[in-house]
Amino acid sequence: MTELTREEIAERYFAQLPFTPYPVQEDALLAWFSSKQGVLVCAPTGTGKTLIAEAALFEALHTNTVAYYTTPLIALTEQKFREMQEAAVRWGFSARDVGLVTGNRRENPDAQILVVVAEILFNRLLHPEIWDFSVVSAVVMDEFHSFNDPERGIVWEFTLGLLPPHIRTLLLSATVGNAVEFLHWLRTAHRRDLELVISTERKVPLVFQWVPDRLLTEQIEEMTAGDEESRKTPALVFCFNREECWTIAEQLKGRDMVTREQQAAIQEALKEADLSQGAGPKLKQLLLRGVGVHHAGVLPKYRRLVEDLFQRKLLSVVVCTETLSAGINLPARSVVLPTLVKGPREKRRLIDPSSAHQMFGRAGRPQYDKQGYVFVLAHEDDVKLARWKEKYDQIPEDTKDPQLLKLKKELKRKMPQKRPDEVYWTEAQFWKLKNSPPAKLISRGHVPWRLLAYMLQASPEIEPIRRLVSKRLMESGRIQAELRHLERMLLTLWRAGYVQLEPPPPASALVVDRPKSTVDRNRTSWDFPAQNTPEQTSDETSANEQSSEAVPGYKPERAIPTEHIWKISAFRSVNPLYGVFLVNQLGVADQAELLQAMESVLEMPRSLLSAVRVPSYDEMPPGPLATTRLDPLLLEHGLALPEQLTGRREDEDEEEREERRRRQRRGFVEDRPRVFTLAEKLELLFRYDFPDVTDVKITPVWAAGEILEFGGDFNKYITSKSLQKQEGIIFRHLLRLILLLGEFKQLCPVELTPEVWQGQLDELIARFSECCRRVDPTSTEKALEQVEGEEVIDD
CATH class of the missing domain: 1.10.3380 (Sec63 N-terminal domain-like fold)
Structure with missing residues (x-):
């Protein structure tokens, strides 16, 4: 193959596109083919970022180099593997030029284009004596906003720190709130200078509407009225409770949701599905009326059936939980949120902007719709109160009509009341969510044990790990806390026999703070330090971690793995x-x-x-x-205590124990500690x-x-x-x-x-x-x- 310039490769790539790319795609493609070290693309869901990713792989195939395509999830990796194989064939190459490597599966592992989970790429970077990265030209990191994930994000974060300078990177992300700040961090911390292409425009624009005067069933009926062009369905109705999904679906199934033609097609499709057990019979009745249910409580085979019928435009509504917004590719014309609060009744709170934007973004299908719709409903109590007020206000205050006065008095007596224990939301909160900036990219979570084991197996030197930790995208106070946490992790591995530390720790390092050896009859577990929640991890660190040093004055230089370290992996x-x-x-x-x-x-x-x-x-x-x-x-x-282990006191004989059982069966409650499982x-x-x-x-x-x-x-x-x-x-x-x-x-x-x-x-x-x-x-x-x-x- 004659060696091509990057400009010639770019011309070939644009020439083979079946359609004219829209602005953000064109800007990103031009940036990729002209940049020295790569591009960060931030754009809303549905803007065709896969087309941009393919450019990096197209270039690698035409330059006979290797490119990695990484994703955070195995399921997404397998999906992209098939897509990239199809793309390679379309470009005149072989499907065997694209390989897949995950933790449990390999296909064409020596191919030029390797679709891998992020952990595989990171592990290979730790072993340059095995994996030759001199032939690698590019790394694509898809769904890069997963950088924020407390568990998975750190793998990409450290990967960026380990990539050789000659490898260009293409980071594809949903819109983030601190893209410029992130690139500055990447440039100063890891000397990787990327260009930024950012867009907030969607291919299918969204229309947002607050609905103060309709209950959910009425709203859906309104949306299903009219012809194919004017209807606002298919729609996703998001709930934050699996049981509520079924309740809402039951409310909707009696409505006129689908045409006769759609119902006949659904009946035909269901002939091949076994819906005889579990939730199957209930789901079948819903599907026949054009309503689907999709959440983790539904069996995978039923979820796949719902997805298939919805994608075939046979269902008018799918009632789902928010997990669908972050994973499954199931876009709709409209999205409906009957509520803006979530959580247990005693802890209900307003949803966060990131979750809201994920759900909003599911509206509008690029291949079918000119615009998408987002409807947010007021609380049913507010709807009833608004309707009451409209009736009440129709009667003049100064009326002298006895009948109207009697009616007004009766209406006032029946005025709907808001519940004191209920959490309500407002139109102002909806617009604030809609206009809130997207989430920022930030380092979250500690170094995982498995990741630390990988790094120590590759090299026992601790300083390179400290350098990576010290360059994390977080405030200086948290970085210092993370370094101290790393020291404690190393000491824990040493005490457990997974590593030998050099220089050896002082004798005081063998002493650990354990819970006091006293027990409380009413306690069910020890009050150990709680792990930070993801929200806490992003913004704060516990006082314990900020203040405590693992072993004062001690700083190990090497952690030499023992024969047991592999067990952690x-x-x-x-x-x-x-x-x-x-x-x-x-x-x-x-x-x-x-x-x-x-x-x-x-x-x-x-x-x-x-x-x-x-x-x-x-x-x-x-x-x-x-x-x-x-x-x-x-x-x-x-x-x-003995009774917490066996359910009986040491001084209790069998007859007393049997009597206690009889009392318990009759409903008597005794002040006894619960037995530990x-x-x-x-x-x-x-x-x-x-x-x-x-x-x-x-x-x-x-x-x-x-x-x-x-x-x-x-x-x-x-x-x-x-x-x-x-x-x-x-x-x-x-x-x-x-x-x-x-x-x-x-x-x-x-x-x-x-x-x-x-x-x-x-x-x-x-x-x-x-x-x-x-x-x-x-x-x-x-x-x-x-x-x-x-x-x-x-x-």
Whole structure:
């Protein structure tokens, strides 16, 4: 191939475009082909940023160099992989010129264009002796606003700090509020000088409307009136509560939502779908009336069905939660928000501008609409009050008519009242949300344990890690706190035997601040330092972290990994230190205890906890892990009272215990401490051993274990618990458990042989996999691919 200039490559790229790019695309493309180090593109959703990304890959293919295309999510990576393969073929190259590398899957791994999750690129940069970056010309970072993510953002942040200077970067982001500030930081901290292309204009403009006088059902009926051109549907109705999604959908299904032709097409489509179990029958009735429901509580196969019908323009409305706005590509003509507040009733608050903009941005389909619509409704109490006032004001104040005076008096008596415990929102708050600037890019979260292990395995030198931390995009006070946190992490790894520090820490470093060895009969857990929430992490650091120095006067220079460091890299689904801790405990556990421990690290929504609670001490007697190991250790360390471990006092005999049970069954409430679950016992012991590790969250749950008690019959379990409207949450819980069991197979408790340990876990994986296959085979197979392809390090 004759060597082409960048100008010639640019001409070829523009020539092959099937349409004229609109302004922001053209500006970004020209900037890319002329810039020395790259471009940051900030533009709203739906402005065709993929077209810009393809230019970098087009150039790499024409210059016989390598380009990386990174995304924050595996699902998005696989989607982009297929898109880039299609683009390569369109340009006259082969689909094999585009490869995919994630933590569990490789396809064409030696290709010129590599679509990877961000962690893969970062790990390769840590190993220049293996991966040759001299042949890499460009790195594209898609969905770059994920830089703000407390867990994933730091991978991209450190990657930017490690990229060789000759590699050009293309950062593609939704509109951010501090693009100029971010580029200044990138230039001063990492000597990477990018050009900025920014746009706030959408290809499909939005019309915003406050609706003070209509209830939701009336608003939707208004939107569905008229012909195809004048209707404001299809529409997404956003709710902040999964149960409320179903309630609203039920209210809408009796309305005239779809044409006869659409209904006939829906009936035809549903013939191939099995909607016989769980929420299926209820969802089918809704779909036939043109209404879909889409949230995490809906099974994946049902969500895919809703997405397909909506994209085929057969549904008028999909009632969904805000998670849809951040992930699924499901644009609509209109977006409707029946409320602007979210959270539990006692903690309801106004939604934040970033969430609002994400939802607003779903309105307007570039291929179908000339403009999109955003409707925000007043609270139903305000609507009723406004309607009452309109009637009341129609009667003159100075009327002498006895009938009108009587009517006015009656109206005043029936005046609607606002509820004192209700949280209301206003039109002013809506416009303030609409006009609020987009979120700023800022460094969030601590260095993850897994990431730190990767870096130390690549090089034991600590100073390069400190330099990366000291250059983070945050205020100087927080940077100092993060450096101190890094020192504490290194000492924790040293105490646990994962690294050897040089110079060796002083003897005082072996002493850690543990909770006092006194117990409170009414306490259910220790008051350990809480992990910062994402909101706190972005703006503040706890006083404890700001003030405390790990070991005064001590600063390690090297952290040499021991033979155990690889164990930290084995865990993705759980804090790795806690994961290794569990492996060390579970060698003496029975199956029920193993499942309790595993399930407890998988977060479960608070609204479901009552349905999936762990059985009481009497219903599920403790197993060998609790009785032979945990209970004695907790008593020895003064972390629990005997009655908190067994439910009975030391001086209570069997007859007294039985009498107490009878009283409890009759409804008598006694002032006795709650008995710790196995998960809580494990957490107490872990936090005693690792008091500096504050990012472990335990939720006692018994769902997968009870499903096995139902013979693995998922639908029977769901029906018995009346969880049809939340079955997607339970199904996801099982899939995540399968993945977690796969991760735990990489290690082995000392009490067992690898064959025995892996055999136990394989049996559970097989049982849960078969259960899930009967529910949703497609989603199950995807999860099993991850288990089978689990890798510790990409090498």
